[in-house]
């Protein structure tokens with residue numbers, strides 16, 4: 001296990017695991033923490049031996065938001081000059097699928113960080129929210145945009161304008177959460193199992209599948225369908241398409257070589 005200052009990282013088989021580790025501040029996301037998260041995830045992304053990443057926090061908090069103490073003295077000039085939060089978004093440009101394993105508070109930047117991941121697994125104690133309005137600001141890390149795409153205008157308006165917390169069941173019903181597990185202690189094992197399943201596939205086909213789903217958020221339906229069809233055609237130039245289909249016909253397990 002290698003450690004940074006604010007996170008822990010380890011590799012379990014073909015899964016890279018990043019654990020937020022600022023327990024005294026409920027994993028509040030200061031700039032240093034997010035630089036470490038992006039650096040660790042980028043290293044996993046570049047590692048041919050890693051097919052999926054899990055990002056998690058503690059049982060009490062995935063993350064209680066961006067670090068308010070770090071932000072409170074900022075000015076418009078300093079925020080603008082540093083383009084605050086711009087580099088945090090680099091997480092969304094990685095190609096390896098990322099599973100967020102979420103327990104406890106996922107508020108403000110914590111909710112936004114979970115939404116930068118590709119799938120969310122949550123436990124019954126999880127509380128999502130965009131309470132920035134209570135601090136005199138609005139979400140600044142994509143919350144008003146990604147939450148709206150995930151749960152629709154009605155609920156996003158409700159959460160961003162009242163600042164109320166949304167429980168795990170409501171989050172699952174609303175489409176924010178991929179899987180709601182029965183007990184908080186099942187969150188990480190379920191996320192790891194999901195990540196291991198993804199990592200057992202062809203790495204680049206999983207990456208292409210992620211890209212195709214994400215294209216749906218950026219284009220018209222016709223453009224998205226065209227992207228999907230052409231990408232589907234292109235996969236017939238790969239070893240893993242030949243192997244995957246041959247394995248089905250020969251009634252055996254596929255041995256993907258990620259090429």
Ligand SMILES: CC(C)(O)CC(=O)SCCNC(=O)CCNC(=O)[C@H](O)C(C)(C)COP(=O)(O)OP(=O)(O)OC[C@H]1O[C@@H](n2cnc3c(N)ncnc32)[C@H](O)[C@@H]1OP(=O)(O)O
Pocket residue numbers: 024025026028029064065066067068069105107108109110112131132135138139140141143
């Ligand atoms: C990214 C943007 C632009 O979208 C903006 C944001 O993310 S703004 C932040 C949004 N998040 C919040 O507003 C939540 C703030 N935290 C809370 O409301 C509460 O801490 C709580 C409801 C999550 C938990 O309450 P409780 O159990 O009573 O614990 P506390 O004593 O409040 O907290 C323990 C400890 O953690 C520190 N803490 C908690 N959240 C943050 C935070 N976001 N930033 C910095 N520090 C945080 C809290 O101050 C306590 O530490 P001490 O002061 O005791 O040292």
